[in-house]
Amino acid sequence: MDLSALTIFRAVVRENGVTRAAAKLNRVQSNVTTRIRQLEETLGTDLFIRDGRRLVLTPAGETLLPYAERLLALAEEARHAVSENRPQGRLRLGTMESTAASRLPRLLAAYHQRWPQVTLELATGVTRALIESVRTFEVDAAVMARPIEPDALAAEQFESVPVFEEELALITPRGQHPVAMGRESAGLTLVAFERGCAYRSYAMRWYEQQGIRPARVLELGSYHAIVACVAAGAGVAVAPRSVLELARLDGEVDLHPMGELGRVDTLLVWRKGHFSAALDAMRELLVGGVAA
16 A cells, blocks of 8 residues: 555545546546556455445445555654754644634634645634544644533543633524523524534523523524524524624624623644644744733
């Protein structure tokens, strides 16, 4: 097995097919197909089966994938380790949508100006998905809210450092108190991002502290949509004040403090033992941003 073959194999899995993988890798489709066939011959087993137009991993392919991820990640770390200790290459950073909008733009611009040799790739997702992306080597590190579950970031797998503190606010329609509304039919709907969002978990914990439970959750994909639904009386929500103020959404609804529950650290999380000069520079900049 050579690393380029594993890179192609991983791309076919991530891109759900040869066509997109070839485009991602800047290769022709026939070359990708040939390299996959050669890898299968080397291993003596099929890695994919065709299901209509889709390629589906065989059990052998499922077994190979985490090994491929680890080998490619180790190879990247080795390249950094033997080169001069200067940030270069590629840094894949995961982040929550709210953090990408309110906290990262100036920091990423400063990073690019300081280290133009590094190619930054940014991917957004909810906290649970970001943890999985770090665990499976899809990103080098992620900026995410501290999970409310204490064992979500297992110490034997992950390292982390606080880089921001967010103040969460309860959002209600104008003139409505959250506790009173929480006991009415409208307040029994929580407007939130999909499952796996840490802020959604903090909202559920707030409901529990009030001795009530939302009857339903209306899942939406942006804070603009969430605030619009709350303003229209569809329910209540939780969001970082920094995002609401930046997008000037705080004037459409009422914001209410959540006390200690609403003070949530944002962490930079990476795989335990992972090192690159590019990641180390990002960590220093993010921690320095907190001090500033």
